[in-house]
Amino acid sequence: MTAFDQELQCRLEALRQQGLFRELRPLDSPQGPQIRIGGTQLLNFSSNDYLGFANEPALRRAAGAAVERYGAGAGASRLICGSLPPHQELDSTIAGFKGTEAALSFATGYAAALGAIGALLGRNDVIVLDRLVHASIVDAARLCGARLRIFAHNDQRQLESILKWADKRKRTNSGGRAAVLVVTESVFGMDGDCAPLRELVALKEKYGAWLMVDEAHATGLYGPSRRGLAEELGVANRIEVQMGTLGKAFGAAGGYICGSRRLIELLVNKARSFIFSTAPVPAAAAAATEGIRFVASNLGKERCAALWQRVAELTTALGPDNRCWKSAIVPLVVGAESKALEVAAALRARGLFVPAIRYPTVRRGTARLRITLSAAHTAEHVAQLLAALKALQVNFILPPAHA
Numbered sequence: 001m002t003a004f005d006q007e008l009q010c011r012l013e014a015l016r017q018q019g020l021f022r023e024l025r026p027l028d029s030p031q032g033p034q035i036r037i038g039g040t041q042l043l044n045f046s047s048n049d050y051l052g053f054a055n056e057p058a059l060r061r062a063a064g065a066a067v068e069r070y071g072a073g074a075g076a077s078r079l080i081c082g083s084l085p086p087h088q089e090l091d092s093t094i095a096g097f098k099g100t101e102a103a104l105s106f107a108t109g110y111a112a113a114l115g116a117i118g119a120l121l122g123r124n125d126v127i128v129l130d131r132l133v134h135a136s137i138v139d140a141a142r143l144c145g146a147r148l149r150i151f152a153h154n155d156q157r158q159l160e161s162i163l164k165w166a167d168k169r170k171r172t173n174s175g176g177r178a179a180v181l182v183v184t185e186s187v188f189g190m191d192g193d194c195a196p197l198r199e200l201v202a203l204k205e206k207y208g209a210w211l212m213v214d215e216a217h218a219t220g221l222y223g224p225s226r227r228g229l230a231e232e233l234g235v236a237n238r239i240e241v242q243m244g245t246l247g248k249a250f251g252a253a254g255g256y257i258c259g260s261r262r263l264i265e266l267l268v269n270k271a272r273s274f275i276f277s278t279a280p281v282p283a284a285a286a287a288a289t290e291g292i293r294f295v296a297s298n299l300g301k302e303r304c305a306a307l308w309q310r311v312a313e314l315t316t317a318l319g320p321d322n323r324c325w326k327s328a329i330v331p332l333v334v335g336a337e338s339k340a341l342e343v344a345a346a347l348r349a350r351g352l353f354v355p356a357i358r359y360p361t362v363r364r365g366t367a368r369l370r371i372t373l374s375a376a377h378t379a380e381h382v383a384q385l386l387a388a389l390k391a392l393q394v395n396f397i398l399p400p401a402h403a
């Protein structure tokens with residue numbers, strides 16, 4: 001073994017000993033409520049394909065048609081010569097769906113976070129994050145060079161004291177020109193609880209800060225037009241930067257930022273993950289456009305209703321206090337990393353795939369089984385999951401839901 005590999009071997013061994021080693025689990029089936037892993041059929045409670053669109057024939061046809069018409073690859077970044085009709089159509093479809101002046105699609109949600117935050121903030125500015133925001137936002141915050149402040153999860157009081165400090169700093173240091181950006185998710189990916197968006201909007205307005213909301217786990221699922229939690233709470237037009245992914249409820253791949261026309265123009269000029277990266281393949285853009293149309297259609301409305309039905313079936317059976325559980329993510333927190341792995345393995349032996357989520361995705365000692373429900377699940381699927389949890393006598397807590 002080379003000295004290099006010996007060193008890596010040590011590091012990998014350390015991960016194994018902490019119950020933190022990860023490896024790929026190749027599927028040999030398409031995405032869906034039933035998947036096959038290593039030849040074994042499993043009932044899948046791990047996907048973010050909330051509305052069951054990832055393998056929808058209309059999305060597959062849209063992807064295929066885009067390949068036939070525009071080829072397999074985009075050939076260059078959007079700003080060079082890669083801005084093809086499927087990309088243009090996707091951007092305008094996102095803006096239309098979200099009801100914003102403009103939108104810009106990125107290759108992934110991760111790239112959208114990196115690009116947008118880096119474009120908006122620099123060394124003189126302040127970025128304020130909820131402790132539980134997604135890694136893409138944490139990485140973006142570090143990379144942009146702004147002063148980083150973190151408030152405890154959904155803690156409005158702590159946020160307010162940080163905003164007071166930032167406001168004072170702005171007046172004394174920069175003649176009022178430093179930007180302050182607060183970033184939160186609307187529905188938190190690993191806890192399934194919601195941010196108090198109305199209160200956060202009021203706070204950022206009080207202190208002249210900007211707000212960016214990542215709706216990765218909420219678009220397609222909340223609000224009369226299924227735009228997300230900001231729509232449901234009536235605050236979408238007071239949020240400066242709305243972010244999301246095209247890889248979850250929309251069933252395709254990519255990320256987006258939407259908001260004012262000037263915001264989008266600035267991103268085209270300044271977002272490095274957009275500028276210095278080849279445009280997504282036409283198939284991905286076309287599938288995403290079709291996914292958004294589906295979410296907006298009556299079929300999307302029906303799928304959404306079916307999903308909430310499954311959520312109610314699962315959460316009310318898990319405990320009477322969960323009647324108003326408001327997300328498709330149901331985390332059963334078991335604590336120790338090894339415990340989570342053990343329960344996940346026991347469920348898998350019974351034909352159920354529920355992933356063990358561990359550090360660094362969540363804090364150490366808060367390992368969990370993260371159940372995600374999809375509109376493609378049936379009531380029978382949920383009953384099977386409940387029966388297995390009961391048989392295994394899993395000891396868990398469900399984090400408190402916010403609204």
Ligand SMILES: *Cc1c(COP(=O)(O)O)cnc(C)c1O
Pocket residue numbers: 108109110111134136185189214216217245246247253254255
């Ligand atoms: C999945 C996710 C992302 C990243 O989106 P991708 O399109 O998968 O890169 C960003 N933020 C949150 C909250 C997510 O859950």
